Amino acid sequence: MPNDKQLARFGFRFERGGTHSSRTMMLDELTALLSYVDRSEAEKADYLHAIEADNCLGKRSGKTRRLTYRHLAELYSLDTNHLLFRTLLYFWQRDEEGRPMLALLATYARDSIFRTSASLILKAPEGSIITRDSVEERIDSLEPGRFSKATLKSTAQNINSSWTKSGHLTGRNKKTRSRAIPTPSSAAYALLLGYLTGARGQGLFSTEYTKLLDCSKEQVIELAEQASRRGWITYKRVGSVIEVLFPSHINQQEQEWLREQG
Numbered sequence: 001m002p003n004d005k006q007l008a009r010f011g012f013r014f015e016r017g018g019t020h021s022s023r024t025m026m027l028d029e030l031t032a033l034l035s036y037v038d039r040s041e042a043e044k045a046d047y048l049h050a051i052e053a054d055n056c057l058g059k060r061s062g063k064t065r066r067l068t069y070r071h072l073a074e075l076y077s078l079d080t081n082h083l084l085f086r087t088l089l090y091f092w093q094r095d096e097e098g099r100p101m102l103a104l105l106a107t108y109a110r111d112s113i114f115r116t117s118a119s120l121i122l123k124a125p126e127g128s129i130i131t132r133d134s135v136e137e138r139i140d141s142l143e144p145g146r147f148s149k150a151t152l153k154s155t156a157q158n159i160n161s162s163w164t165k166s167g168h169l170t171g172r173n174k175k176t177r178s179r180a181i182p183t184p185s186s187a188a189y190a191l192l193l194g195y196l197t198g199a200r201g202q203g204l205f206s207t208e209y210t211k212l213l214d215c216s217k218e219q220v221i222e223l224a225e226q227a228s229r230r231g232w233i234t235y236k237r238v239g240s241v242i243e244v245l246f247p248s249h250i251n252q253q254e255q256e257w258l259r260e261q262g
Contacts, residue, residue, distance in 0.1 A: 001198045002261040009257055010196050011077045011084025011110070018113030019074045021147075021155045025107040025114070025162040026072060027100060029057055033072065040089055044079045047072075076106050084109060087192055087249050091232070095185035104166040105189050105212055116142055117159045121168055122211055124177040130169055132156045168214060180214035187213060187223035188233045192246050198261060201242050 004014040019026075036056040037046055050056045051069040059065045072078060077085040088106050092099055107114055120138050124130055135156035140147065147155065163169045167180035182190075187210075194207035204210070205217045205224075213220055221237075224244060228235035234245040250258070 002196075006257065006261055007197065010254065011079070011082030012196075013074070013077075013110035014112060016112065018111035018115075019071050019107075020111055020114045020158045020162065021151060022158070023071050024158045025075060025103055025111075025165065026068075027103050027162075027165045029068060029072060030076060030103060031099065032057055034089070034092060038093075040080075040093065042080070044073070047078045075110055076103075077110070083196070083250065083254055084193070087189060087246075090249065091185035091189050094230075094232070095183055098183035098185040100166045101180065101182055101186035101213070102189055104162065104168075105186065105193060105209060107162065108209070108212060109193055113139065113155060114159055114162065117163070118208070118212065121163050121177070122214070126177050126179055128177045130160065130163075130175040130177055132160060132175075135159055182213040182215055182219070182223060184223045184227040184230065185232065187220050188227040190220075191224060191233065191244055192249065195244065195246065196258070201244075202240070204242070204244050 004012070008014065033047060033050060033056060036054070037050045039046070048069055051059075051072075052062065052065045055065060057065070057068060059068055076088065080086045080089065084106060088102055091102055095102075108118065116139055117135055120134065121130065132153065133156075136152040139155060139159075140152055160169060160175050164171070164175065167178060169175045170178045190207070190209040190213055191204050193209040194204050197207065197209075199207045205220050210217075210220050213223075215223075221242075224233065224235045227233050232248070234243075234247060236243045
């Protein structure tokens, strides 16, 4: 399996902590930013300029604008040199319905605090109640005493809010486990993220990323077939042998990195 340093070249992030200690996955801000800077060739500096100089997100002060940019860059990279963001942008532009799940997948790949909550949410039966206390306990159990009670509370609230945006939870104050709805784009993105971490063939359909899609393996396969028909990925199946490739997304340098990973 590739190590953290190798995966960071594609845009994965493993720094201790995470944006959810102070913010949610910022879906509304990301949507507004990508609508304002609607160019696939835009550079990271263009996103910074849009937020700080143009104030496309309507923030009151320069300090708030800079902080918003920092958080969005932490969550999504905002750098097309990173395959993770480049492909997020590709699917984002082609599937509006899939955007919440796409944002969740990218957030999961880049926010370590948010990642800690996934097993708690995904294993919860549909219709069960997810309390803020249970999320606080999950965070605190990994590094007991690291966070103050106030930070644990706000972090848990932010995490629950992100899972609500993606459709895994419903409710404003009382959070109930619901079934999220994946789309062909989010399935393709989840498969790509799994591919970058070393999964191949049938194994691509049982990674931590496809589990976030909140559906059966058979459903993921159906969505992959749809994505392939749209030309977003290459999906081939002969009997039980499955091959999924991403020729339109992985450049030559990234192919070399993948070969280095083994």
